[in-house]
Amino acid sequence: MPHCDNITATPFSTGGSILGTLLENHDRRWGALLQNWYDHAGVAWTPGMIVGHDLRAWFDTFCPWSEFSASMRLLAMHCLPSQEWIPQSLLESSFETLLDFWEDVELLAGQATIGTEDFLHRLLCECADPPRFGTRPGRYPEQLAIMGRAESLLDLGCGVGLGTLEAARATGAAEVTGVTLEPLEAWMATQRRLPHDLPRSREFAPFKDIHAKFLSGDATEYRGDHRVSLVICNGLAGGRFLKSTPKMKALLETVDANLLPGGRALLANSFHQGFRKSTEDFMQIAAEAGWKVDGDWRCLALVRNSEK
Numbered sequence: 001m002p003h004c005d006n007i008t009a010t011p012f013s014t015g016g017s018i019l020g021t022l023l024e025n026h027d028r029r030w031g032a033l034l035q036n037w038y039d040h041a042g043v044a045w046t047p048g049m050i051v052g053h054d055l056r057a058w059f060d061t062f063c064p065w066s067e068f069s070a071s072m073r074l075l076a077m078h079c080l081p082s083q084e085w086i087p088q089s090l091l092e093s094s095f096e097t098l099l100d101f102w103e104d105v106e107l108l109a110g111q112a113t114i115g116t117e118d119f120l121h122r123l124l125c126e127c128a129d130p131p132r133f134g135t136r137p138g139r140y141p142e143q144l145a146i147m148g149r150a151e152s153l154l155d156l157g158c159g160v161g162l163g164t165l166e167a168a169r170a171t172g173a174a175e176v177t178g179v180t181l182e183p184l185e186a187w188m189a190t191q192r193r194l195p196h197d198l199p200r201s202r203e204f205a206p207f208k209d210i211h212a213k214f215l216s217g218d219a220t221e222y223r224g225d226h227r228v229s230l231v232i233c234n235g236l237a238g239g240r241f242l243k244s245t246p247k248m249k250a251l252l253e254t255v256d257a258n259l260l261p262g263g264r265a266l267l268a269n270s271f272h273q274g275f276r277k278s279t280e281d282f283m284q285i286a287a288e289a290g291w292k293v294d295g296d297w298r299c300l301a302l303v304r305n306s307e308k
């Protein structure tokens with residue numbers, strides 16, 4: 001699993017003439033494609049706009065998402081350390097159209113050209129941490145109220161780490177690890193800086209003194225060197241990232257493998273009602289796998305049945 005602790009500076013390489021040329025090509029092509037769309041359709045896109053099926057399909061013939069995402073991946077490959085760092089949202093299968101991408105990534109909303117390398121870097125950070133992830137302190141007050149003290153803490157699906165650091169402060173844990181899918185998220189968590197979102201970046205300020213290690217990788221495969229007394233896992237189980245039964249079972253096995261005897265796992269989310277059923281399925285699967293499950297679909301506490 002890649003370790004982001006030792007990346008103290010920026011992961012972005014800059015100034016290469018190839019990247020400059022690729023950026024110019026991207027902007028020339030996508031500026032023209034989008035202009036062509038506006039000339040033909042005369043429809044101005046705005047955030048939150050409801051776009052019907054026909055208009056979406058028509059838009060995609062002018063500005064195909066498959067080609068836009070391929071162009072973005074090419075740019076990303078030329079400024080990130082390796083292919084693994086390319087944000088998942090730039091995979092062709094992540095969205096159906098560029099319109100859906102615009103809804104997710106506000107920095108680019110309504111445009112397709114990038115301009116500068118600095119803007120490209122911020123854009124990639126937002127692709128890895130779009131506003132809908134919403135990681136920030138104070139997000140799960142009910143969980144905070146039952147957290148108690150803990151010697152050591154593991155946060156599965158920690159995002160940019162603001163919730164991890166808040167839990168570290170609340171529990172007084174001396175050993176703190178966060179694991180998240182995107183290397184760029186783990187890097188931002190390690191740096192305590194969000195280049196794409198300065199207001200939220202300031203929310204790191206109270207946690208500067210807290211030591212925590214952030215790793216990127218699939219949380220369902222994580223096996224730490226030491227077990228911990230508290231696992232938290234927020235905004236993940238039952239949500240769009242982790243809905244299948246095998247994935248839920250794998251997550252529970254990860255929790256089991258990383259938890260000390262007598263330890264607890266706390267899981268919270270702010271999913272909309274559409275995810276209630278899959279979250280309640282997770283509670284059922286946990287109960288069948290030998291966990292005592294307390295709480296409701298928004299805020300759960302798990303302990304092993306053998307330790308009741």
Ligand SMILES: C[S@@+](CC[C@H](N)C(=O)[O-])C[C@H]1O[C@@H](n2cnc3c(N)ncnc32)[C@H](O)[C@@H]1O
Nearest residue numbers: 133135157158159180181182218219234235241
């Ligand atoms: C909705 S966000 C929640 C972030 C944070 N835990 C919170 O509640 O504010 C979901 C996070 O899980 C991460 N994620 C998704 N699938 C994952 C996986 N298989 N392993 C680790 N992290 C994952 C995403 O990158 C994202 O940061």
